[in-house]
Amino acid sequence: MCFNLTCNKSQIFLLLEVFFIKQELPINRQIKAKEVQLIGETGEKLGVMSLNEALEKAEDKNLDLVLVAPNANPVVCKIMNYGKYKFEQAKKEKEAKKKQRVLEVKEIRVTPNIEEHDFGFKLKNAKKFLADGNKVRITVRFRGREINNSKAGEVVLNKFIENLEDVATVEKKPKLEGRNMFIILAKKAEK
Numbered sequence: 001m002c003f004n005l006t007c008n009k010s011q012i013f014l015l016l017e018v019f020f021i022k023q024e025l026p027i028n029r030q031i032k033a034k035e036v037q038l039i040g041e042t043g044e045k046l047g048v049m050s051l052n053e054a055l056e057k058a059e060d061k062n063l064d065l066v067l068v069a070p071n072a073n074p075v076v077c078k079i080m081n082y083g084k085y086k087f088e089q090a091k092k093e094k095e096a097k098k099k100q101r102v103l104e105v106k107e108i109r110v111t112p113n114i115e116e117h118d119f120g121f122k123l124k125n126a127k128k129f130l131a132d133g134n135k136v137r138i139t140v141r142f143r144g145r146e147i148n149n150s151k152a153g154e155v156v157l158n159k160f161i162e163n164l165e166d167v168a169t170v171e172k173k174p175k176l177e178g179r180n181m182f183i184i185l186a187k188k189a190e191k
Helices: 009-020 051-060 082-099 116-131 144-164
Strands: 035-039 045-050 064-069 075-080 105-110 135-141 168-177 180-187
Touching (some): 051 075, 116 135, 116 144, 116 180, 135 144, 144 168, 144 180
Antiparallel strands (some): 035 045, 135 180, 168 180
């Protein structure tokens, strides 16, 4: 490591890279136990020994001593390359995130007196959203005095339910909230 001000770029990068690694497990001199149960780098048990002996064994192999079970009696430590371990953990987390799918709720807004062509267009969009695996919230917005005839909005929503019943299930029945009435549809589970 370089402590003077005449470091080259690769040494600075190495220093910064080591600095930003999150250390979640205590390693080497951070371990405060007097006795440890030691596990080798291949997984074999090496027995109970003092912390100093365990540190010497790890240093002889140019590896780290990592505390893996702090609540055991005596605590369990493993000899491993901690940097490689952290890299593998980050790689696994990244793979898990790739496989995750964020479920979105797409909203389609209509009015109670929607025309047939507009209804067909909104229906086609709802089918596309459901095919992509998203949930669909269909909202009827009442303007002015339209709120007095909320049945018209319910008729429109029920028409959506009828037309989408082959690809979707109703999660929430028509519900009036303020000047809006809505339903939530989800893709039918495949058998």
